[in-house]
Amino acid sequence: MRIRIISLLVIFITVILTACNLGGKRDDSHTIHIIHAGSLTLPVHELSRAFREENPDVRILTEAWGSKAGARRVIDINTPADLFMSADYMVIENMLIPDHASWYLPFATNELSIVYTERSRYASEINRDNWMDILMRNDVKYGRSNPDMDPCGVRSVFTIKLAEKKFNKQGFAQQLLEKDTDNIRPKETDLIALLEQNHIDYIFLYKSVAVQHGLKYLELPDSLALGNFELNDWYRKVSIETLGTRPGETITEYGEAMVYGLTIPHKSENRELAARFINFVMHPDKGQAILKRLGQESVGKFDNPYKDDIPEEIIRPD
Numbered sequence: 001m002r003i004r005i006i007s008l009l010v011i012f013i014t015v016i017l018t019a020c021n022l023g024g025k026r027d028d029s030h031t032i033h034i035i036h037a038g039s040l041t042l043p044v045h046e047l048s049r050a051f052r053e054e055n056p057d058v059r060i061l062t063e064a065w066g067s068k069a070g071a072r073r074v075i076d077i078n079t080p081a082d083l084f085m086s087a088d089y090m091v092i093e094n095m096l097i098p099d100h101a102s103w104y105l106p107f108a109t110n111e112l113s114i115v116y117t118e119r120s121r122y123a124s125e126i127n128r129d130n131w132m133d134i135l136m137r138n139d140v141k142y143g144r145s146n147p148d149m150d151p152c153g154v155r156s157v158f159t160i161k162l163a164e165k166k167f168n169k170q171g172f173a174q175q176l177l178e179k180d181t182d183n184i185r186p187k188e189t190d191l192i193a194l195l196e197q198n199h200i201d202y203i204f205l206y207k208s209v210a211v212q213h214g215l216k217y218l219e220l221p222d223s224l225a226l227g228n229f230e231l232n233d234w235y236r237k238v239s240i241e242t243l244g245t246r247p248g249e250t251i252t253e254y255g256e257a258m259v260y261g262l263t264i265p266h267k268s269e270n271r272e273l274a275a276r277f278i279n280f281v282m283h284p285d286k287g288q289a290i291l292k293r294l295g296q297e298s299v300g301k302f303d304n305p306y307k308d309d310i311p312e313e314i315i316r317p318d
Contacts, residue, residue, distance in 0.1 A: 026187035031059040032273045033080040037067045037087035037260070038187035039110070039152065042212045043294050044085065047287055051280050058273065066150030066187035068242075071095040074265050075245065081265045082274040087206075088151035089261025090253065095245050096263065103306035104261040105314065107281055108296040111227030111258060112152075112159050113207040113217040120201040126173050126218055132163055135176060135202060142202040143183035143191040148243040152188035158255040161238040166223055208295030229257045229300075259299055264311075275313045282314075282315045 036044050041064045048060040065073060067086040074081045074096060084101070086092055092104040114131055116123055122134050137144050145153035159176065165175040183200050185191050191203040192213060207225075210217035222228040226235060235255035244251045262281070264274045281287035288298050299317065310316055 004119065007197050029270065030057050030273070031061060032082045032243055032270055032277055034060060034062045034083045034277075035070045035073050035079070035081050036062060036064060036085040037070065038064045038150070038189040039087050039206045039209050040085055040260070041063070041189060043108075043208075043291055043296065046290050046294065047277075047281060050286065050290060051277055054280075055276070060277075064154070064187070064189070066145060067091045068095065068151070069149045069186060074267070075100055077267075082265075082268040082270045083262060083277060085260070085262045086151070087258075087260055088154070088193070089259050091151060092261050092263050094251050094253075096265065097306070100267070101263040101265050103309035104304070105262045105278065105282070105310055105316070106259045106299040106302045106304060108291050109226040109227060109258055109299055110206045110208050110260065110296055111220070112155050112204060112218065113219055113225065114202055115195065115205040115210045115215050115217045116202045117195060117198070117216060119198050120195075120216075122179040122201075123216070126202075128218065128221060131218055132167065132169065132172060132176075136172075136179065141180050141183060141200040142204070143180065143185065143194055143200045144204045145188040145191065146184050146186055147240055150187045151202065152206060153184070154240055154242060154253055155226055155255075155258065157240050158226060158235065158238050159204065159220065162224050162235070162255065165237060171284055204294075211295040212257075226255065226258050232256050259302065260296070271311075272313075273310060279315045281315075282317070 017054065035046060043297050044062055052060065059210065064071065067088055068091055071091050073079045074084050089104050089106055091277055121140050134140060144156040147153035149155055155196045160176050173308060183194065188205050189209060191205065194200045195203050207217060222231055223234060235257065238255045240253050241250045242253055260277060264271055268274055
């Protein structure tokens, strides 16, 4: 009897260990780890849900960061990353290529807006002509994200500097950038809670995020919204110095129309599944339709210097 019990126990333990091993292998081959920009939180959720409807055996794990902070997560040797989706393709070029990635693929656009609520001070007054004056008022608080961690923070600075040039308001950019610095956050979506709690009145935020969260927003002219590719020569008149990947290193970033980019990092452990997910994102009737519904248009024509390095199994835009 004792021998039988021991035998059954050995069989039971063997079955459990085998199941765990098989489960681990299945988990590895059917799991994709995605690190993405904070502004892509809802889009990635929707894309993942739709992808899993076609691939119910797939497990998708995600992390939302400011794109630069996300790139540093990719660089971190202990962080799993099968796919990196950035709010700015230049984050991939400046921080990941060539040591941590070999290419990028543009997949969406956006534009900057000034977002607020009904409770924001002067909400009934703000418009394209007076927003600069309103944000400078002493009783108004505004927020933006950190340029060293998040492209939205960089683009907020670009828009502010372009506004100074466009309206010839000497000193405006420096004054506004030095105002309310205690409301700077790691990524743009961190500001939404502050806005909804009425801690701040206005935030510089992507139009798509405002649409997704049902927030009020001031639609800026093309010359300031950074969404018109034909105005890139104008956008490039402004720049900012941001932190690089190494201590003490800085990068000069120039204004340009917004382009989101993605890549499969060298460290990816499931490249085949990552490629399948990218193809879903790039499909005009699947991922691109989802992104458009959530306020982000497709890129269209784009001069990608890494186009020839994109793996053959990935759909490339025409």
